[in-house]
Amino acid sequence: MYINISETGSRKKVLSVRRPLQSGKKYATLRGGHVSSQIRERSPQPPWQLELSRQKEEIEQFALSLPAPALYQDGLKIGLLEELNFTLGFLGHRLLLCFQLRSRQVKRKIVDVRRQGSECLEIQAGHLNLSELFEIRSVEGATPLNFFKESRKKFQKYVxxxxxxxxxxxxxxxxxxxxxxxxxxSGKYVRLLFISGRNRWAALxxxxxxxxxxxxxxxSNGLIWREHLKLQESRPVGKLLLVVPVERGHVLKSRLRWIRGAGKEIYLMEMDTEKDSLVHVDIKDSGNVDTLLTQVYSLGPRIDLAQTETFKRVMSLASQHINPVLRTGSNCVSFRIRGLEFASLHVGSAGKLTFGVGKQEPVDTASDWNELxxxxxRIIGERQATPKSRRNLFYRLQAERWLESLIVPAIQIIDTELNPHHVYPQVPAFWGADRGMIDILGVTKPGRLAxxxxxVNADIELPMQGxxxxxxxxxxxxxxxFSRKxxxxxxxxxxxxxxxxxxxPQFCYHNTFPKIVKYIDPSIPMIEVGINENWRAGIQVVM
Incomplete structure (x- = not known):
């Protein structure tokens, strides 16, 4: 295995050009298990450069700790680091992940690095507004990934x-x-091009x-592939076929009813592997889908929550930063700082208070209050618009809830027609067995639902989730x-x-967004809003 890591600038034209690093260079090389290093010190590094150096060192040391480190994406092995000529470099204020894939040099800007135990390192990267997830793990410990790979190959022959x-x-x-x-x-789907009669089909x-x-x-993957084939194939592919396991296509059926061309050019079929059958699905018959809207509770008649001692004590910890939010559909108050929940007051449990980010524990003793x-x-210190480090845990967690916390009290920043007095964040909405959360439910001044x-990150599924x-x-x-609830x-x-x-954010729309959204029925009024990239410092609509 050979790893060569150097800090260099770049003359390649990019969207945002910053000066290359001017501080010392660090090289680390591993050959046959022996590490040699050369460090040249010139001047103290600025904080952002120190952060990148720590990030680089974390990746480097983890790779060196594995007997046979390999790079994975989407659960599939790309190759051993040695085979890929894997390197790390710098471009402006970003760390670059670079590797050789056949004759192509692949470069990705690293956004985040996360350890998953002692056997896996996740690397979140960005490229042309795409969010990609890589993994470095030992090839010897990759049995589940190899299993999936082999399973997909067998499934390919079956399809x-x-x-x-x-x-x-x-x-x-x-x-x-x-x-x-x-x-x-995605490589999770089998993709077929086939001819049947006079029709040319693309199937996933x-x-x-x-x-x-x-x-x-x-x-979404099928529509993206269809658009790509329109540009590549000399003879256009006329029909798109989606094949899913039996009884697992309920969400697809509900979506397809609102997709242009569904039933004429786009088809859904369910396969039963037990019976080796393939059955056409009538998307016009979505059946009786069990859907549920939760009740909005009012605490006013039962208890003046703001006057309870527990409520006052929590707010006194940092009243200018803490936002108490009554969870829609419950009698629980969520205490949040810039969208991140850190404590909950359960009114129905005799005012029981719990705290923690993620799993919460009860607050019973003076020691618990000190820990709270x-x-x-810590949350206030790390969750800042301009933090000391963007790698801080509480800066990175639940970024969309942070954005939501800025929009809800100032909804008219998004559209002046929206009614600021009726805004409901995180509304639970059930569709069959699927439980989802509507980010924000609102209404316009004339009474139209919104x-x-x-x-906050590029996501292929954004149009379909919406x-x-x-x-x-x-x-x-x-x-x-809505009125009854x-x-x-x-x-x-x-x-x-x-x-x-x-x-x-304006540049966080996935580049496939327009390719997918154009298939959605035009009777659904859609509005694309682009906000500033540094929205944490204050939201501005720029598109």
Missing amino acids: EQLILRNFPKAKIIKSVVHTDLEHSI AANPLEDQSTLDGIL KRLVD VLELK LDYWLRVRWHQLRDE GYFHDVELSTDPPLLYFVS
Whole structure:
């Protein structure tokens, strides 16, 4: 294995050009298990450069600790670090991950590095507004990943036979099961091009071993692939086929009803691996989907919460930073700092207070209160618009909730037509067995419902997630459930379809966003809102 890590600048033109590093260079080389290093010191490094050096050292030391380190993406091995000529470099204020893939030199800007125990290091990277997740792990400890890889290969052969049996005179032109990084197509699906009669088909199939989110994501990947094929194939592919395991296509069915071309050019089929069958799904028949909207509770008549001693004591820890939020659909108050929950007051449990980020513990003793105070101080110190380090845990956690905490009290920054007096964050909405949270539910001044879907990182699934929540809101709207459940008190709601807002930093929209969103039924009013990249310091709409 050979690792050569150097700090260098770059003359390559990029979107945001900063001066290359001027401080000392550090090289570390490993050959045959022996490490040699050369360090040249010139001048004290600035804090951001020290942070990058620590990040680089963490990756370097972890790779050196493994007997056979390999690079993975999407659960599949790309190759051993030695085979890939894996290197780390610097470009401006970013650490670069670089490796050789066949004849291509791949470079990715590293956004974050996370240890997952002693056997895996996750590296979150960005490239052309894409968010990618790499892993460094020992190839010897990768049995589950190899299992998935082999399982997908076997499934590929199974799907090929299934197509040949179910489509008359079918001829398979191409069959692949690998990631297409350039076009943002996941390697979790089998992709087939085949001819049946006069029709040319593009088919994606999902293995029954995949989780539900992967199955639901097949539609976005299919639409992206279809758009790519339109540009690549000399003869256009006319039809798109999505194949999922039986009884696991409920979300897809609800989405496809609002996708242009569904039922004519885009089809859904369910496979039963026990019966070796492939059955066409009628998307017009979504069945009786069990959906639920939670009740809005009012604490006022039962207890003046702000006057309780526990409430006052929590707020006194840092009243100017703490925001008490009544959770929609419950009788629990969530205490948050810039969107991050650190404590909860359970009114129905005799005022029981719990604290912690993630798993919470009860506050019973003076020592517990002291620990709570230390937690609050740390969150305030780390969760700043301009932190000392962007790698701090509480800076990185729940960024979308941070964005939400800025939008909710100032909703008219997004659109002056939105009513600032009726804004509901994190509304639980159930669709069959799927439980989701609508980021923000609001209403315009004339009474039209509004759904706001927030994202702070590039996400292929943003259009479909927004569509899901719009469908749930529309479902309840048509049944007049919002008034009955306590939402929008004294507001006469319009029967017009809800507005769907996508809100994200301007350059964090995935480059596939327009390719997918154009397939959504135009009767759904969609508004794309681009905000400033440094939104933590104050939101501005720039697009």
